[in-house]
Amino acid sequence: MSGEQLNEVRKVIWLTGASSGIGRSLALGLAAEGHQVIASARSDVELAVLETLSSNITALPCDITDASGLSFLRARLSHLSSHLDQIILCAGNCEYLDFPEPDWDMVTRVMEVNYFGAVNCVKTALPLLRQSAAERPHIVAVASMVTDAPFPRAEAYGASKAAMRYFFDCLRLDLRSEHIDVSVVNPGFVDTPLTQKNNFPMPFLLSAEDASRRIIENLESRPKNYSFPKRLLCLLAVSKILPALWQKIVLNGADGKARQDVLNEKVGE
Numbered sequence: 001m002s003g004e005q006l007n008e009v010r011k012v013i014w015l016t017g018a019s020s021g022i023g024r025s026l027a028l029g030l031a032a033e034g035h036q037v038i039a040s041a042r043s044d045v046e047l048a049v050l051e052t053l054s055s056n057i058t059a060l061p062c063d064i065t066d067a068s069g070l071s072f073l074r075a076r077l078s079h080l081s082s083h084l085d086q087i088i089l090c091a092g093n094c095e096y097l098d099f100p101e102p103d104w105d106m107v108t109r110v111m112e113v114n115y116f117g118a119v120n121c122v123k124t125a126l127p128l129l130r131q132s133a134a135e136r137p138h139i140v141a142v143a144s145m146v147t148d149a150p151f152p153r154a155e156a157y158g159a160s161k162a163a164m165r166y167f168f169d170c171l172r173l174d175l176r177s178e179h180i181d182v183s184v185v186n187p188g189f190v191d192t193p194l195t196q197k198n199n200f201p202m203p204f205l206l207s208a209e210d211a212s213r214r215i216i217e218n219l220e221s222r223p224k225n226y227s228f229p230k231r232l233l234c235l236l237a238v239s240k241i242l243p244a245l246w247q248k249i250v251l252n253g254a255d256g257k258a259r260q261d262v263l264n265e266k267v268g269e
C-alpha cells in the first residue's frame with residue numbers, strides 16, 4: 001500500500017501489540033471504522049492473518065525492544081505513510097516473580113517491553129506525528145490499573161506500567177505546545193492470552209472485544225487517563241483508603257476462591 005493510498009482515508013494509526021488480545025480487537029475495531037491501521041507485533045504470521053480480515057490493516061512486523069533497529073523501523077513506517085495521526089502503544093508482556101527464588105532477570109525483561117519498548121515507539125513515531133495534518137495528533141499508551149494498588153508477585157509488571165504511566169503523563173506536558181495529545185489507558189482484567197495463564201481471581205473480567213470497544217469510544221474525547229471498568233477502580237481505592245484491609249484481601253486465603261468472595265462482598269455483588 002502506498003503512502004498516497006493511506007492518506008486518502010480517515011486517521012492513519014500505528015498500533016503495536018496488534019497480533020493478539022486487546023490490540024488485535026483494537027485493530028479490527030478501528031479498521032471497521034474506516035481508519036487505516038498499521039499493525040505491529042513480532043508475529044508476522046498473526047499479522048498476515050489480520051491483514052486478510054480488513055483492507056484497512058497493513059502489517060508491520062517488528063520487535064519494539066530492538067533499540068538498534070529504530071531508524072529502520074521509522075523508514076518502514078514512512079514508506080507506508082508520510083504521517084501518523086495517532087499511535088496506540090498496546091504491546092506488552094506480563095510475568096510474575098515467584099518467591100522465594102524469583103527470576104530477577106525477568107524484571108529487566110518486562111521493563112524492556114513495557115517501558116523501554118513504549119519509549120522506543122515514541123522516539124520512532126514522533127517525527128511522523130509532527131507531519132500529521134490533523135488538528136491534534138494523538139499518542140495513546142496502554143498501561144494498566146495494576147498501578148492503582150499493590151498485588152503479590154506483580155513487582156515487575158506493576159513497576160513497568162507505573163514507569164510507563166509516569167513517562168506519558170510527563171510527555172503530555174512537554175508536547176502540549178505542539179498540540180499533540182497524550183492519553184493513558186488503564187484496563188482492569190481482560191480475557192486475553194496474557195491473563196489466561198493467571199491462577200488467581202480476576203474480578204470484573206472483560207472480553208477483549210468489550211475492552212477495545214470501550215477504549216475506542218472513550219479515546220474520542222482525548223482523556224488524559226482512562227481507567228475501566230470503574231467497579232474495579234473503586235475496589236482498588238480500598239488499597240489507599242484502608243491499606244491494611246487491602247493487604248488482607250490480596251493475601252487472605254491461599255486459594256483464589258476465598259479472595260474472590262472477599263472481593264465480591266466488598267463491591268456488594
Ligand SMILES: NC(=O)c1ccc[n+]([C@@H]2O[C@H](COP(=O)([O-])OP(=O)(O)OC[C@H]3O[C@@H](n4cnc5c(N)ncnc54)[C@H](OP(=O)(O)O)[C@@H]3O)[C@@H](O)[C@H]2O)c1
Pocket residue numbers: 016017018019020021022023040041042043044046062063064065089090091092093094113117142143144145186187188189190191192193194195
Ligand atoms: N489483559 C489484561 O487484563 C490487561 C490489563 C491491563 C493492561 N493490559 C495491557 O494491555 C496490553 C495488551 O495486552 P493483552 O492482554 O492484549 O496481551 P496479549 O494478548 O499477550 O498481547 C500482547 C501483544 O504485545 C505484543 N508484543 C509483546 N512483546 C512484544 C515485542 N517485544 N515487540 C512487539 N510486540 C510485542 C504481542 O505480539 P507478539 O508476541 O507477536 O510480539 C501481542 O500482540 C499490554 O500492554 C498489557 O500489559 C492488559
